[in-house]
Amino acid sequence: MSHRIALLLVVGICLLASPRQLAAGESSQASDPCACPCPDCPDNPCCTCREPEKAACPPKIANRRFLEDWKPCLCVPCCEKDGWAERIKAVRLTRRHQVWVDFGGQVRARYESFRNQGFGAPADPDDDWLLARVRAHADVHVGDHVRVFLEGIWADQFDERELGPRPIDIDRGDLLNAFGELKGDLGFGATSLWLGRRELETGKQRLVSPLDWGNTRRTFEGGGLTWKRGVHGLDVWYTNPVVVDADDFNEKNDDVVFWGVDYANRQLTCITWGAYAYGLSRDDVDEDRLTLGLRADGAIGGTRLDYDVEAAWQTGEIGTDDISAWMASATVSWRPCTACGDPKIGLGFDYASGDDDPADGTQGRFDQLFPLGHAFLGHADVIGRSNLLAARVEGSYDITKSLNLKAWFHAFWRADTADAAYNAAGGVLRAAGGSDARAIGTELDVMLTYKLDARWQAFVEWAHVFAGRFLEDTGASEDLDAIYLGLQGTF
Ligand SMILES: [Ca+2]
Ligand SMILES: [Ca+2]
Ligand SMILES: [Ca+2]
Numbered sequence: 001m002s003h004r005i006a007l008l009l010v011v012g013i014c015l016l017a018s019p020r021q022l023a024a025g026e027s028s029q030a031s032d033p034c035a036c037p038c039p040d041c042p043d044n045p046c047c048t049c050r051e052p053e054k055a056a057c058p059p060k061i062a063n064r065r066f067l068e069d070w071k072p073c074l075c076v077p078c079c080e081k082d083g084w085a086e087r088i089k090a091v092r093l094t095r096r097h098q099v100w101v102d103f104g105g106q107v108r109a110r111y112e113s114f115r116n117q118g119f120g121a122p123a124d125p126d127d128d129w130l131l132a133r134v135r136a137h138a139d140v141h142v143g144d145h146v147r148v149f150l151e152g153i154w155a156d157q158f159d160e161r162e163l164g165p166r167p168i169d170i171d172r173g174d175l176l177n178a179f180g181e182l183k184g185d186l187g188f189g190a191t192s193l194w195l196g197r198r199e200l201e202t203g204k205q206r207l208v209s210p211l212d213w214g215n216t217r218r219t220f221e222g223g224g225l226t227w228k229r230g231v232h233g234l235d236v237w238y239t240n241p242v243v244v245d246a247d248d249f250n251e252k253n254d255d256v257v258f259w260g261v262d263y264a265n266r267q268l269t270c271i272t273w274g275a276y277a278y279g280l281s282r283d284d285v286d287e288d289r290l291t292l293g294l295r296a297d298g299a300i301g302g303t304r305l306d307y308d309v310e311a312a313w314q315t316g317e318i319g320t321d322d323i324s325a326w327m328a329s330a331t332v333s334w335r336p337c338t339a340c341g342d343p344k345i346g347l348g349f350d351y352a353s354g355d356d357d358p359a360d361g362t363q364g365r366f367d368q369l370f371p372l373g374h375a376f377l378g379h380a381d382v383i384g385r386s387n388l389l390a391a392r393v394e395g396s397y398d399i400t401k402s403l404n405l406k407a408w409f410h411a412f413w414r415a416d417t418a419d420a421a422y423n424a425a426g427g428v429l430r431a432a433g434g435s436d437a438r439a440i441g442t443e444l445d446v447m448l449t450y451k452l453d454a455r456w457q458a459f460v461e462w463a464h465v466f467a468g469r470f471l472e473d474t475g476a477s478e479d480l481d482a483i484y485l486g487l488q489g490t491f
Pocket of ligand 2: 171244245247248249250
């Protein structure tokens with residue numbers, strides 16, 4: 001039950017601690033802490049540097065909320081903050097800003113309706129359900145060097161899924177992030193050490209992602225180090241993945257170790273590139289897998305073209321087999337006119353090796369690790385990054401300032417006909433044998449997103465998968481449809 005108590009604490013603090021209450025001990029603000037001009041400005045050491053700091057407030061909302069830097073907002077008088085959602089940020093707990101806290105959260109609901117989930121297999125009925133979740137966090141800073149970040153989640157499913165909830169659907173109260181951090185600049189760059197439960201994310205989330213599409217998200221437990229100096233950034237971690245338990249406290253899986261060293265070079269113009277080594281060990285299948293990769297993205301100078309490329313090679317051992325597998329991915333997109341609806345047309349390509357012979361002592365199938373598969377391989381979430389050759393055309397257009405239309409057309413083939421087709425969760429979609437066909441299918445996704453304001457957005461999407469020859473040869477092969485309706489508010 002200790003997790004429930006911890007979660008209640010997080011949520012309770014978020015709900016109860018208004019800026020007014022937290023500042024109540026400060027007599028000059030007791031009457032109205034938000035009176036304009038800010039009454040404590042003469043004593044406020046930040047006043048002299050207010051303008052530049054104001055420019056950095058508020059920061060952009062991040063996928064991993066602990067990356068947001070709200071410190072510049074300490075210097076913005078609360079009377080200038082836009083409503084309660086900004087007043088729960090950078091809340092001073094002591095007069096001289098030694099101790100301060102941010103609160104934040106997210107509410108999200110998504111209706112999902114599937115037809116022919118298993119391509120029409122009798123055991124896989126048409127079905128629909130509603131996913132809902134609430135996240136709440138508190139980010140406590142003590143001086144510039146100590147920090148504690150706590151984030152809780154409640155995620156549930158209604159009008160249940162007839163085949164039972166997926167592992168990413170339900171988590172009725174748990175901690176997504178709960179870590180302590182020591183940070184400082186020892187003369188060679190901003191360095192931080194963290195210990196606890198923390199979400200991981202690298203690059204474009206092809207291999208390491210908090211999986212925001214999943215209702216429960218994904219997190220890890222362990223420790224790590226981050227370092228930043230100029231354009232250089234380094235992220236190092238040694239963790240165990242946390243396994244979602246719908247009704248009990250999530251525990252880390254001690255049989256799986258995931259470590260990483262990820263370097264990113266963020267130039268201001270044209271190019272961001274990175275290099276990484278990730279290690280994955282699984283006791284249950286006697287596996288030690290090392291993934292070495294390179295990635296780059298940016299704009300092609302003098303053109304209206306953007307690019308994004310990544311390639312990775314895997315080596316190691318699984319059981320008695322040696323591992324030798326690889327992936328490559330590339331996207332080029334063209335933005336002809338930013339002033340006229342910012343249309344964008346892109347071409348994408350993905351390759352992930354398969355195993356050409358189960359008995360040759362070498363495992364050639366690429367393991368997609370902990371990805372955000374939803375972003376690259378179709379929004380019906382049928383396909384994963386193993387034994388795959390995929391191509392796509394994508395387009396985006398801002399119909400109005402608030403309304404965006406996106407569409408994707410994907411084609412999926414097996415990279416190797418001796419290996420299975422794999423699903424978004426990394427499991428077998430359809431086993432090998434019975435067909436030499438490569439074509440798994442094609443998919444059309446069309447999505448409309450509407451921004452209600454800076455915090456709220458809604459979307460509606462239809463995804464249709466046309467079953468290909470490999471599915472026709474090996475079993476059920478009706479076309480699959482998915483419809484999503486989503487609403488999300490982030491604070
Ligand atoms: Ca249902
Ligand atoms: Ca749980
Ligand atoms: Ca093999």
